[in-house]
Amino acid sequence: MTLAQALFSPRAIALVGASGDEAKNTARPQRYLSKYGYAGKIAPINASRAEVLGLKSYKSIKETPFAIDHAFIMVGDVEGALEDCGQAGVPVATIFTDGFADAGAAGMVRQQRLVARAQALGVRLLGPNSMGMINLAGRCPITVNAVLAMDIPPAGATSIVSQSGTMLGTVLSRGAARGLGFAKLISVGNEADIGVGEIVEMLAADAETRTILLFLETVRDAATLERAARAAHAAGKPVVAYKLGRSVLGQRLARSHTGALAGEDAALDAYFRDCGIVRVDMLETLIEIGPLLAGRKPPAKEYASRAPRVAVVTTTGGGAASVVDRLGMYGIEAASPDAQSPIIDLTMGKKAATYGDVVNELLAFPGCDAVLAVVGSSAQFEPQHAVEPIVKARSGARPGAKALAVFMTPQADRSLALLAQAGIAAFRTPEACADALRAFFSWRSPRQAPSGATLPWPGELPLRGQLNEEQSLHLFKTLGVAVVESAIAHAPDYAHALPYPVALKILSAEVAHKSDVGGVVLGVRDFQGLRENALKIGKATGKPVSQILVQCMEQGLAEAIVGYRDDPVAGPLVMVGAGGILAELYNDVVIRLAPVGEAEALEMIGQVKGFEVLRGYRGRPPGDLAALARAVAALSRLALIEGRPVREAEANPVIVKSRGAVAVDALAVLKDEEVKREE
């Protein structure tokens, strides 16, 4: 029996702490199993009763007369229950009980002990603090989730993995209300052992799952999830994520709520993209987007060079505009075979063409990448006018035909269900509809896995402590970054061979804020100036200067910042942004998983607004963005160095010229050192 079988389709389940009081939460799992017609064996475990809700119960898992595949633990003494599981040979236990990593430092220690013991016993764990798992098609709900009080929802081909137990209920309940069915729903809780990544791997191989949804507060197992996302992509199963923690406030919440380490959102955004995971912005998009992606591959890469185009047919001008206006905000264009109007408006009886004919025409229209059908009042009471023709048009189209999204303006539950049944993506709000199309168009195949070839650490550089600027420049240079010509000049004569004018910088790994303490002087014109300024720097920084870094002055068209960070959550990242204060004030930076090639670096650069000045803005001379891309790709190779000793690195600024791009300031921080950087 595989882990997936034990987790999703156990032949026998033990409910540890099952209550005989129907009103209690702990009575729910047994009630739900019975309600859903679970076909396997159920063993309620209850120390004080011989029978629970009509079933014979046992004092311990060890006493059950049949082998247990999956234990659901609801008691406070999780440790005792785990020992019993180990002794009884139970392969997997889901732990509902909380008070572990979700409960501060002491809970974290308890959790670590629990996991270590489970490993020793050979028991895999889902949770703690998990609401359980629901296998709809398999009629096997193992959960306390109150949502199952609803009528049994339809089974479908979408599975969802959630770091919030309640949100599973949200997705199931809202999905059911619009006729969307689900295959498996899994609450991962604290992910002490089995994490989101491992579950997605199982779902990628799961015959009943065609689309995988994720409700995330953070990512705890980036490498596993990346591998799983690749497997899902290979299996033709789209993976969609809704992730909290976009704001600092949200990140703080995610941490306090589940004891998770919150990753910086921009880093995870890059991570999702590069894993081929579609990220949605709105909660309902997660519920509604499935049919838009199911059975499809990520769109071609061409949207890097031109805007995606959506053809629109509608029976309501205002309704269509509410979606199209938002699409415009995302840079998506409306395309129409009718040159007169960007959308085809079939408002009440104004045109003879029937709705279905137009949908067919647009699905075949080569000038668009997707079709949006908007339906007004008729969606509520007269599905025959537009909704049924849409269903008919779609069912007549070849498989894998153009993506089709439907937005209906009125309250139209029956029409939503009708479309869901036909596998057509239907949206309740114009915002979720636009968000889904945006997400669809930004969907990418997983990045090429970094080549296995690792780079050696330059033997002449230390592997401990902070690198000084000269060492950092040297490191960057070995990676292939073009760096400014530098020399170290020693007191008292400060001899060097560089042509004037030069820049002087204090050379000390301990001074992090060089400029702020007067440790940098630019435009020194001659030897006399050099000596005077070396003395000044000594005075300003309070230390006699025995050696000083001398650099050629570089002039260019604009400044860039290129950075690298080995993120504890998302892994190695590379960043490029507009220089000066633009990156910081306007957050004008683009981030990707490292390493990147030059083509990808150039695509990143293309998304930085501030580089407009280097793209021939108002007649200015264009900058050498290919050279900048080489610098980005080169610095990103820090991710390939054996053992990944660098925590973060920054070339700031990189001077971009008409020909070439040169890093004039370098900072690299090793992992064994506290992070120090200019702020």
Added chain:
Amino acid sequence: MTLAQALFSPRAIALVGASGDEAKNTARPQRYLSKYGYAGKIAPINASRAEVLGLKSYKSIKETPFAIDHAFIMVGDVEGALEDCGQAGVPVATIFTDGFADAGAAGMVRQQRLVARAQALGVRLLGPNSMGMINLAGRCPITVNAVLAMDIPPAGATSIVSQSGTMLGTVLSRGAARGLGFAKLISVGNEADIGVGEIVEMLAADAETRTILLFLETVRDAATLERAARAAHAAGKPVVAYKLGRSVLGQRLARSHTGALAGEDAALDAYFRDCGIVRVDMLETLIEIGPLLAGRKPPAKEYASRAPRVAVVTTTGGGAASVVDRLGMYGIEAASPDAQSPIIDLTMGKKAATYGDVVNELLAFPGCDAVLAVVGSSAQFEPQHAVEPIVKARSGARPGAKALAVFMTPQADRSLALLAQAGIAAFRTPEACADALRAFFSWRSPRQAPSGATLPWPGELPLRGQLNEEQSLHLFKTLGVAVVESAIAHAPDYAHALPYPVALKILSAEVAHKSDVGGVVLGVRDFQGLRENALKIGKATGKPVSQILVQCMEQGLAEAIVGYRDDPVAGPLVMVGAGGILAELYNDVVIRLAPVGEAEALEMIGQVKGFEVLRGYRGRPPGDLAALARAVAALSRLALIEGRPVREAEANPVIVKSRGAVAVDALAVLKDEEVKREE
């Protein structure tokens, strides 16, 4: 009988073009009037029948034996029907027929003729291209809107005015599904005569209306709507707008759809704010926000100096985080009496405190400005756990107590209705909930009306043609803008009294792109340089230079741009933004209706990100933002000049110094001249 009475509560209605075929759209008004139990008289007007759907019908309005208060015109021959209305003394006609401004240039001409004739006849017009009006409490629907096929919705205290007929149905249908009632719903169509502004004025005086919603594609009567918004504010009635055309694509659609002139969205955004109109971003927010605002005044101005704070109670961590994360993106903070956690999480049975007690505690908590209550699964089947306690807590609170918003994670229609009935704002999606709170906190009282005192046009300046830079500088100076010292130097000796270095500029109203054609030279050090450069400018621009503008060189800490525009849709506007390319690349500008005072100008400046460098960023010396505010306020007084002859004006750059802020380049374009500006 007032216009409002004739429009909303006519004693007798003529249905011009009423069909006897129940399946036809034109049969709907009579069917709906009968379905809703309209108490007045109905006169179907039908040239070919003696009876329509059981009522005696007439060949013309002129033949009805009773006086008609309101005619609903559905026939192609609108002009003929209007003549009949005029002769029969009908005070108001609603025109469903389209083919006017919505149908291109010819239609526009037809519409202008129609309006002129209506004025001559003394008939007021709603439409053309109007779906009609629904007075729910008055049981008087005069509309073809298919939405009325639904069960009769509850009457309420919210009225809505829409430029899209279908969207009225959307709001009514979705509102009814969650128990929200409406008072009056009005489709204004092309607004040929009666516009949104005039309707809002009527609703501000309407006893049954407490909240006014607007669905807009543009604004056609800015001055009237501003007056109406003030009246609504004075009557304690919040006005909320959802407006399309935020993207360029959306603006293009709005134009093609209704023949409207689309205003620049940023201008209308400033307009709404300064009118005291709350603007929402999402369609469902428009439907759901009513109870959050009803009976309230705009929050205090203090949110300019500190972030708004929301206290949160929840039964689901993930559900609360989905709202709070988004609030964080809007700069809204979570506040809690419990120092340990930003939210109060009452997840299943973890705390003894009941939900209602916590809501009461938070409503009384002085550390927050609003309360957010989030409810998980229990909202669907067990309202007694959290939803009913919320209703009880709210009903126990004093009137006008803190604003309360509720978000429920599952499909929870009954709970939505329960809360609606109690007048509590309840939201279906975390996004609309956060959008509503954002909109609530950004709600402002209408700006102080500009003082009546107009300023004279400086007699020494021309009132026609383009002003040259010297004239523009002079104009700015008379308004109180600090401008650079300038002089005109004449060939051949170019004498002037300014100290060197100076800047030279070609002085010609015809050269719009001075810099691009080599018409500007900076940093001229002496008389020789002046003469040489004057010759160069002459060569570069292809004209001998008989006179040249000489200006002192100004040095400062950063550049700003200050602009003025008399927008054809929104009226006079003033703008301030970061200088250089920041305003353009990052759209880092703030716009308000002009004129503004210095305090308001300072508030605008506080919202420009790029001015961070002038606010002590990284130890830099602070800039004189008060002086910049004086320049903004001064330039905005262009709105007070008699006859408002200036179409647009720009001081770019304004050099901001440690003390003072000086405009070194000035451009003013009069209305009788084509717009020319540096691009």
